Structure formats: structure tokens, C-alpha cells
Amino acid sequence: MNLRSALFAVVIGVLFAGVASADSVEILRTDDRLTTHFAAESGIHTLTMHPVAHPADERFRAWRSTDDEALLVERAGRYTGVMIDGSRTFRIRPTTTGHELTSVAPRASLECLTPDAAALPPLEIAKSAPRKAAGTATIEVLVVYTPKAAAAVEDIEAEIALAAEQANASYVDSGVFQRLHIAATRQVEYGETGLLAVDLAALTWKNEGVMDEVHAWREEAGADLVALIVSDGGKFCGSSNIMSTLSLDFATQAFSVIALDCAVSQFSFVHELGHLMGARHDVHSDATAGAPFDFNHGHILT
Known part of the structure; x- marks a missing residue:
């Protein structure tokens, strides 16, 4: 050796x-x-x-x-x-x-903020047939981060790599045949608002004059999902759009925002990306059924 x-x-x-x-x-x-x-x-x-x-x-x-x-x-x-x-x-x-x-001190609130659909402009999404992956699927992720997030730690790219490794470890432990791959990491010049719903909307929508470059970076990197790391999530750990209808066209909404201090210590990176894949909270806090799967609710262990 x-x-x-x-x-x-x-x-x-x-x-x-x-x-x-x-x-x-x-x-x-x-x-x-x-x-x-x-x-x-x-x-x-x-x-x-x-x-x-x-x-x-x-x-x-x-x-x-x-x-x-x-x-x-x-x-x-x-x-x-x-x-x-x-x-x-x-x-x-x-x-x-x-x-x-x-x-790591436990946070008093580990809430995940999901966007109010009424507060966002409607999307015109055409229906398309999903494809079943053969073997272990690789999910390409573009992770962007704000200057404040980068300044909060010595190596922001290492924090991102660790969060992705934690996600992959959880997939292995759960028998889930998929893996994350970091397609690219970039700093985006965005002034955090401290309001994750606002940050998520700014990240998601194109041609609004805010973070529009992220969409070009995504195409360049060939990323399936996009995550924004911020330093200040307020009382929330993260926010994501949620895939409620199984469609490849959900790609236009496949965006998440995650607070840096929650990304690994509270598993918020893998949690928020899970929403982009159709995973939802436990039925007591999210009573939706079959949106988009019958088996996509989490469970609280007591």
C-alpha cells in the first residue's frame, strides 16, 4: 500500500x-x-x-x-x-x-418553503411522455451561489461537492438507482433578499433581468437541475418548485434555492432537489395524492 x-x-x-x-x-x-x-x-x-x-x-x-x-x-x-x-x-x-x-447547533426551524402557485405567473407546459431510465440514472446539476454565500466559507465549491456526496450516499442507502453529478458551479452576481420565495422566482423566470445568465450556463453545462446557494434563508432552509405532473417539460421549473448552513447539516440540498423529482413532505403537512406518484410522500419517524 x-x-x-x-x-x-x-x-x-x-x-x-x-x-x-x-x-x-x-x-x-x-x-x-x-x-x-x-x-x-x-x-x-x-x-x-x-x-x-x-x-x-x-x-x-x-x-x-x-x-x-x-x-x-x-x-x-x-x-x-x-x-x-x-x-x-x-x-x-x-x-x-x-x-x-x-x-452544528440544531435549528429551531427546519421549514422548507414551497412557493405559492398563485404568486407566480402561469407556465404553458405541453404534456410529454416520460421515459424510464435503464440502470443507474445520472442527474446533472448546475449549482450557482451568491457572493455572500461564497464569502461565508473558505471553500464554497467544497461545500457544494459535500452536499452532492451526501445526496448520493442517501440514494445508495435507500436503494435508489440514481446519482447526482455536478455539471458546473458558478458565482452569480445576485443580491440576496432573505426571502427564499423571491429568490426562487428570480432564479426560475427567464428574461426578467435578474440571474438570466444562469439559464445560459445551464444550457452550456447540460444540466437537468439548477440549485442556488444563498447565505441567508431567513427562517427557512430551502425552497423549490415541485413537480406535481410527470412531464419532461417540468425542466423549465427545475430550480431550487438552499440556505448554505442547512445544505449538509440539515440535508436540505438533497431535500430540495427531491422536490424537483416529485418527492413531497409527509401527508400530515402535504395531503396531495398521486401528484405525481402514489408513493412520493415522506414519513416522520417518532
Whole structure:
């Protein structure tokens, strides 16, 4: 086994119960294994991670732990990831001086905002016959982000790659034969409003003078879906148009907006893209039936 790098220590800041303390993470990386030692409230943890065969974004190498509790993406020796320790979630991010491990505080509200159809101009969508995919389908995604979102983290593209890896891991675990592929990432010059419904409408509609370039980028990249990452979602984690009628022509509405701090820690990236595929909330909060499937409602586990 050829070592690609030696054992090294990254000094990080660990945040527990609002008290910051210094600790270290040790990482031993080989061609086919990454071993991480890190400190948490419940003690010292060792995670053994293996490379993901086909990363969602080829610019990064992706790693997943053998116990499925951690995901990391790596580029040029810089790691961005998420780790679960019981009921606690931690994230690791690169900084200008090294890496930082922080505990993710649970959000009081995890609401997903769906647009009010009456507030948006009607679309003229012709009916077309859907095609059934053979084997594992690859879904191409264009992800754009605002300047504020880019400024909020050290490496916004790594955050996007991690969110896509988390989505693909959830598909694997659920026996869903599809995978996301990041077709392109771009910064779009858009001033966030803090209102996801407004941001979603601005992203979706063409020739309105706001984010119109995104539609050209989508064509250039050959993307099926488009996601906008913003830094401020207000009290919401994300908003998407929802495919309620099965039609290839839904492509004109296949747009989502996701708040950066929810994208991975609250699974909002995969959640919002799920709406674009016809997935809906649990029946208690969304009582629609057969729109577009009879089996597309989520469930709340208690």
C-alpha cells in the first residue's frame, strides 16, 4: 500500500456547549484508506474512511466512513466534511490557517418553503411522455451561489461537492438507482433578499433581468437541475418548485434555492432537489395524492 501522505496533525478549534477549546485531528491517508482521529464530548473517535468510487464532482476526492457516519471531500490536502456522533453533528472546514471542527447547533426551524402557485405567473407546459431510465440514472446539476454565500466559507465549491456526496450516499442507502453529478458551479452576481420565495422566482423566470445568465450556463453545462446557494434563508432552509405532473417539460421549473448552513447539516440540498423529482413532505403537512406518484410522500419517524 503506497502512502500518499504521512501522518499529520491539523490544529483545529472544537466548539462544545458554547466553549471553544484547542484539539487536534490526526489523519493518515493512503491510496485506499483515510483514518481520522478526533475528539468529541463522548471521547476520542477513530473513523476509517474509504474513497468513493465515482465522486459527484471530479475536482474533489470523496471519502465515506465504514460506519456511514462521516463524509469528507478533499482537494489539495484541504478537507471539508460532516461527522455524526450520536445525536450531535460536527463539520470540518478548511480555514486560512488549517482546519476547524465545530458542533452544528440544531435549528429551531427546519421549514422548507414551497412557493405559492398563485404568486407566480402561469407556465404553458405541453404534456410529454416520460421515459424510464435503464440502470443507474445520472442527474446533472448546475449549482450557482451568491457572493455572500461564497464569502461565508473558505471553500464554497467544497461545500457544494459535500452536499452532492451526501445526496448520493442517501440514494445508495435507500436503494435508489440514481446519482447526482455536478455539471458546473458558478458565482452569480445576485443580491440576496432573505426571502427564499423571491429568490426562487428570480432564479426560475427567464428574461426578467435578474440571474438570466444562469439559464445560459445551464444550457452550456447540460444540466437537468439548477440549485442556488444563498447565505441567508431567513427562517427557512430551502425552497423549490415541485413537480406535481410527470412531464419532461417540468425542466423549465427545475430550480431550487438552499440556505448554505442547512445544505449538509440539515440535508436540505438533497431535500430540495427531491422536490424537483416529485418527492413531497409527509401527508400530515402535504395531503396531495398521486401528484405525481402514489408513493412520493415522506414519513416522520417518532
